Amino acid sequence: MPNIQQSQIDFDQAKKILPGGVNSPVRAFKSVGGTPRFFASASGAYVQDVDGNSYIDYVGSWGPMILGHAHPDVVKGVQETAALGMSFGAPCELEIDLAKLVIDMVPSIDVIRFVNSGSEATMSALRLARGFTGRDKFIKFDGGYHGHADGFLVKAGSGAATFGEPDSAGVPADYAKLTLTAAFNDIEAIKQLFAENKDEIACIIVEPVPGNTGVMKLYENGFLQQLRDICDAEGALLIFDEVMCGFRVAAGGAQERFNIMPDLTCLGKIIGGGLPVGAYGGREEIMRQISPDGPVYQAGTLSGNPLAMRAGLETLTRLQAPGFYDALEAKTTRLVEGLLAGCKAAGVPAVANQVGAMFTIFFTDLDEVTCCDDVSKHCDLAFFGRYFNAMLDEGIYLAPSQYEAAFVSAAHTDEDIDATMAAAGRALARII
Structure with a gap:
């Protein structure tokens, strides 16, 4: 067992002044038990905690560290830009440079608006879809996480076609009824x-590669294309939430990998190279409805800030190297x-879902896991908690929830992969 004394001290102190001791709920380890590790530094495929323990990292700041932590070129670019000013609250040329690069890489985007997080991107895209169509309702999928805006914090009712019910205190029930x-x-x-x-549904929003239920693969052939066809027939918009899978499963995201063009795309994480950033973009006729061109209002003081723009440029440029995604x-x-x-x-029943450099191992007797209900009703969540902690003791940092994706970066070496597999064997031997 590694020494985690300082992490425990830090967590005890944090709980006195932060809700749950954290600034994002899953970090509290509630679903897996144990003490959250407080990290002090990171480099390449590794993170180091305040007690000096080193871990091979498969969280990667929840996806954006596709090049590995503290990539020298990204760090240098941010340092150079910071020396010139960290925020202007006014336009800068780096916004233009990153916008051009994203538009070049992501097939469906003609015009883009930068924001400060993936949550802000999805919230803004939903408002835009409503403004463009003149409709109020929208469809999301069970377990799909699109940030913490009120309309997204809704779970299914008793059947797939019922109105939603709030999944968080503070979400008005009448507002939640607009979520299907x-x-x-x-x-x-x-x-x-x-x-x-x-004629009441403005849009469907979907993670084309769901990551917040654990990675889900497409079960029914043509599912995304059928969503596209239904939206076209019904006058609704199709929004791809590629905050997680964008630039992760292909250079142009899931829409490139599956050759399905959404009307709007939400981006985050990798687009900022690890700094807080988000974006939404799509067809020009839709995006021109955003203020100041149109009547749909959205603004942000730090949107397009030079540090995030430079980190994104340095990151996305390197993803275009020949063979990058094949190797990953x-x-x-x-x-x-x-x-x-x-x-x-080890005699442990398990299946895996993998798309590109995203994956989840599910501990279940099922032959395949295709939706959120499969995870909640048929996966051994308690066993996952024991597995997570055993892997942590072995120096492997996984997401502290069965409902999350794991991420591999370009910095992970063959030796890291071998060490992870060996650690998993030791961990399983201890907990079965």
Whole structure:
């Protein structure tokens, strides 16, 4: 067992002045138990805690560290830019440079607006969809997390076609009724929702590669294309929330990988190279409805700040290197196959979902996991908690929840992959 005395001291102190001792709930380790590690530094594929313990990191700040932590070129770029001014609250040329690069990489984006987080991007895109269509209702999928705006914090009712119910205190029930929910991969539920809410639905918002239920793969062939077709037929917009999978599963995100063009795309995480940033963009006729061009208002003092723009430029430029994504996916596949082989050897039932450099190992007897209900009803969440803590003791940092994705970076080496598989074998031997 590693020494975590200082992390415990820090956590005890933090709980006195921060809700739960954290600034984002999953960090509190409530679903897995134990003491959250307080990190002091990070480099490449590794993070180091305040007690001096080092971990191979598969969280990567929840996705953005695709090049690895503290990539020298990204750090240098941010330092150079910071010396010239950290925020202007006014336009800067770096906004233009990053906008051009994103538009060049992401197939569906003609015009883009930078914001400060993925949550802000999805909230703004939803408002834009409502303003453009003149409709108030929208569809999201069970377990799909699109930030903490009121309308997104809704879970399904008793059936896939029922109105949502608030999933957080403080969300008005009347407001939540504008949110319609369905199970991911269930196209018939989508058709039913449109039939029951004719000419009232502004948009469907979907993670084309869900990551906040654990990674989900497309179960029904053509699911995303069917969403596209339904939106076209019903006069609704299709919004891809690629905050997590954007630039992660392909240079142009999931829309490039699956060749499906949404009307609007939400981005975050990788687009800022680890600094707080988000963006939403899409078809020009829609995006021109944003103020000051149009009547849909959205603003932000730090939007397009030079530090985030420079970090994003340095990161996205390096993702365009030939073979970058092939190599990243190959090492991810090797890791996933090795972890599954270790589970099989230990007699632990498990399946994995992987898309590109995102993956989740599920501890379940199911042959496949395709929706949020599969996780909540058929996966062994208690076992995952023991596995997580055993891996932490072995120096492997995974997301502290069965409902999250893991991420591989370009900085992970073959030796890191081998060490992770060996650690998993030791961890399983201790907990079965």
